Amino acid sequence: MDTLASADLVAAFRTELDLCRVSPGETVLIFTDPRFVHPEYVPAAFAAARTLGAEVYVMTAQGDQMMDDRLVRAAWNNADMILGMSMLPRGIGSWMYTDTSNDALKAGARVLMVQEPFAGLQRMLPNENIRRRGLIGAQMMEEAKEIRVTSAAGSDYVMRKDGRKGAYQCGIADAPGRWDHWPSGMVACAPLEDSTEGIYVVEPGDVLLGLWRHAQTQVRMTFEKGRITRIEGGSDAYLLQAYLDSHGDDGAYRVSHAGWGTDERADWGAIGMDSESKYGTILVALGRNVFDAPTEHCGLGGVNNSTAHCDICCRNTSLWLDGRLIVENEQFMVPDLR
Known part of the structure; x- marks a missing residue:
């Protein structure tokens, strides 16, 4: 520099x-x-x-x-x-x-x-609006018991989170016991590791952050009793399967955390925290989630000790909490989250 x-x-x-x-x-x-x-x-x-x-x-x-x-x-x-x-x-x-x-x-x-690169640090310097959206979202996430994710591409899966906290990131660690990531804007939770059921579809252009690439081909994952039982698709499905298999543990095939991005300044073309933070996109990751913090709305509290961790960030996707539509195709249906 x-x-x-x-x-x-x-x-x-x-x-x-x-x-x-x-x-x-x-x-x-x-x-x-x-x-x-x-x-x-x-x-x-x-x-x-x-x-x-x-x-x-x-x-x-x-x-x-x-x-x-x-x-x-x-x-x-x-x-x-x-x-x-x-x-x-x-x-x-x-x-x-x-x-x-x-x-x-x-x-x-x-x-x-x-x-993250300096351009991202500058572009997504924390502000009060990102903190506000995150806190409100985390409160809603904490109160919920079930998350459902759907998309026109074929995603339709549910996750239970009974008793798990709702967390947010806004890029500011300003209280004892608080963790954060500069830059970031997102809401997350760790669903119960054996609860995910349904079909999770990743479309070309979505981000396989654990593989550091935008997907080029569709990936279709089938979950049963919390575990991926089948990965189908083209080259990206092959790469994801190989990545998960390489870790050699059952936790690699289970959901780590789930939530949504809150920052309209995020750049979808910049793979990294931009991918996780992009306003209205849905992030459902696989693998390790043994991360916790004593402060309110911080940390995950999961029990998955896998050595794998693969964030997957999807556009044009919708998310429900306990049957209430929160995000629909990158638009927040709850005014307080806008």
Whole structure:
């Protein structure tokens, strides 16, 4: 990155950390690894946190760190604010699905994931409208017991979520024990792992985020008693099947989390958090969901320990909560969610 461009980075990180209520005397831990794809973020965040009066430390873990090292756990458990700039441990979706992250949240840390390209950080800088939509959606999700997803392409499946929390992301971790991801705008929950029944269809142009690609061919998944029993279609079906099979565990074939995007600024062409956050789109992921947080409307509370995690983001899809239509083909039917 151009040296002068770093000035924009520092300004953006200061704005973000101010939203996360970083204050003088707090301890900020920046966690990264040698393979992090945006190494310029580390000094920019360091400088921004210092301008806010925080005590800042950088921990660079080895590239094969599994997040269970005593030193790593001790650092995470004793920080006020953690900036996760890493995809460690490799293969399970990221550190957010580890005991180290869950325990740090329980200890009261505010935890923020930062790993998207700078264009996305700027374009989807958090605002109050995204937080408002997320909170209202999470409250509705928490009260619901059944989720149904349909589409003209043939999706029609139901998931139970009795007792599971409703959560939202808005890009701001501003309360003890809260996790968030900058940038993001979404509502989610972890359905009961044995509850999904029906047909889940992914159309060309939808995003197979776990495979880092827009689908080129239709994928048709059949769920029975919570588990995928059949994957049909062309090349993308083959790739998805191979990905799930490669993990060698039953949880790879079960739903991880389900919900919708809330940010109209998201770019469908930019694969990543833009895909999950796109306003009115439906996200139903597969695999690991052992991620929780003590704050209200944060975390998933699932019990799926699979090493797989594959987010799947679909346009032109509708979602019901307990029989009430919430989203229809990327339009919110509930005025408060608009």
